[in-house]
Amino acid sequence: MLIAPRSIDVAFPLRPSVICKRMEVSQIAAFSKQPISGASLDGTTTSQIAASMPTNRNCTVELTNRLVVPLVDPQYYCSSGHCHTPMQPVIGPSTREAFAFSKASEAPRGSVGVFTYRIGKTNFRLAVLFSVPYDYNFSSNWYAIGFVPENTPADDALYQAMYYNEEWASQSDKKREKASSGVTLHIHYENLEVSATMSDAKRSIIKLDVTSSNVIQSREGSGTDEFEVNYGFAPPHPHHHHHHHHGGHAGWSESD
Secondary structure (H helix, E strand, C coil): CCCCCCCCCCCCCCCHHHHCCCCCHHHCCEECCCCEECHHHCCCCHHHHHHCCCCCCEEEEEEEECECCCEEEEEEEEEECEEEECCCCEECCCEEEEEEEECCCCCCCCEEEEEEEEECCCCEEEEEEEEECCCCCCCCCEEEEEEEECCCCCCHHHHHHHHHCHHHCECCCEEEEEHHHCCCEEEEECCEEEEEEECCCCEEEEEEEEEECCEECCCCCCCHHHHHHHCCCCCCCCCCCCCCCCCCCCHHHHHC
16 A cells, blocks of 8 residues: 655654554563663773764764663664664663764765664654754754654654654653753653753764663562563562462463
């Protein structure tokens, strides 16, 4: 079937019926323990990656996933510039990774675009806009974060919507801000929470933190096996070690 191209005023509504098909958002918890640095930060830091970039317009992203599910299937679109170091294909539970976008070496253009990660097996994604312009007389560093349906492509339509649409300016699940404002962006959908900051610099850094209001106190030396078994179940209550069985969970595996 033919799908009409999206105009920039198209909203990206989060319909619960769409989202809940694979995994209930409300089931996703976060670990209380400190996340570990993943492969992309082995022997380096986000600041070092930013400092080593070969151009003077770039955006280094540090993404911390505190959830008990991985962030998967990354996609990106650059309106200006390119992806300099690749996005980590999977950002595991309780893991922090980094990747970078840069302007093209010779062109008088900035580093501008969008990227998305699917959140576990849910039917939606975290979308992020970054804009480090070439000419600061004309524009400023901007960034935005929001939740979009899982089938939303990272493309020019998403970039245009996130950069220009009123819908993205200030909703509970979508926010946009100028880096120089000094404001932290916070979005939430049900129990999922994302916060973001961006430095107002030519070698800009965006830091993202993905977490949940359902926090699991992870006990040292245990919990992993329990988690393998419990994956997809309501997170165990920190104070109870026996399993609670509620109706409705069995259907998930069928719709997987």
